[in-house]
Amino acid sequence: MRQTISFSFALLILATLWPSNAAVEYVATNRAESTAGGIRFNNEIGLEFSRQTLITATDFIWKLFQQNTEADRKSVAKVSLFIDPIDGVAYTSNNEIHVSANYVGNYSGDVKTEIVGVLYHEDTHVWQWNGNGQANGGLIEGIADFVRLRANYAPSHWVQPGEGDRWDQGYDVTARFLDYCTSLKSGFVAELNAKMRDGYSDSFFVDLLGKTVDQLWNDYKAKYAR
Numbered sequence: 001m002r003q004t005i006s007f008s009f010a011l012l013i014l015a016t017l018w019p020s021n022a023a024v025e026y027v028a029t030n031r032a033e034s035t036a037g038g039i040r041f042n043n044e045i046g047l048e049f050s051r052q053t054l055i056t057a058t059d060f061i062w063k064l065f066q067q068n069t070e071a072d073r074k075s076v077a078k079v080s081l082f083i084d085p086i087d088g089v090a091y092t093s094n095n096e097i098h099v100s101a102n103y104v105g106n107y108s109g110d111v112k113t114e115i116v117g118v119l120y121h122e123d124t125h126v127w128q129w130n131g132n133g134q135a136n137g138g139l140i141e142g143i144a145d146f147v148r149l150r151a152n153y154a155p156s157h158w159v160q161p162g163e164g165d166r167w168d169q170g171y172d173v174t175a176r177f178l179d180y181c182t183s184l185k186s187g188f189v190a191e192l193n194a195k196m197r198d199g200y201s202d203s204f205f206v207d208l209l210g211k212t213v214d215q216l217w218n219d220y221k222a223k224y225a226r
């Protein structure tokens with residue numbers, strides 16, 4: 001009995017000290033159940049699987065961003081997922097993730113893996129700093145795809161390393177560039193994201209890597225030129 005009590009007490013202390021995802025509520029709703037895509041979503045992916053995927057994604061994001069304490073993280077009480085009868089792929093605003101049932105319905109191939117990748121991208125938008133609204137939109141999308149890349153959910157239709165016209169083109173192009181920056185300094189994206197808590201400047205690249213972002217983009221393009 002005494003052992004049980006001290007064991008429970010140890011667990012309680014652990015649970016209190018361990019910054020936890022358990023404090024975040026995750027809710028998933030399919031509002032497209034009467035559409036072909038909504039039906040395919042239920043058959044091949046499912047709400048509970050998606051909810052669990054978001055919980056796993058959040059842990060992955062905190063780790064990648066090196067946010068080991070609650071004080072480092074954005075304060076979010078609830079993350080909602082909606083499967084909606086909309087076009088496009090997905091979007092996130094106010095900690096609500098909206099996934100297109102039409103996209104699910106029309107996707108050819110392994111739609112479950114594709115949507116897991118989409119959920120990692122969208123969940124990043126919930127947790128990443130946006131420079132108080134000042135950050136470059138291409139960089140925001142690039143960081144979300146960088147998370148997807150590092151989680152091993154980069155789809156085959158992405159550009160290859162070295163492709164693209166501008167560092168802030170966004171999405172896969174910027175994600176590949178951020179991967180290059182990380183090869184120069186491990187934890188680069190975590191540090192960049194942390195600097196984006198209160199504002200944004202391209203000079204963050206100089207602070208972290210000693211070169212302007214344009215110089216880094218030129219170096220990156222030169223590395224893959226042939």
Ligand SMILES: *[C@@H]1O[C@H](CO)[C@@H](O)[C@H](O)[C@H]1NC(C)=O
Pocket residue numbers: 036037086087101102103104105106
């Ligand atoms: C495919 O996309 C179109 C346009 O968004 C939509 O009207 C249609 O219902 C989708 N098909 C499926 C099977 O979901």
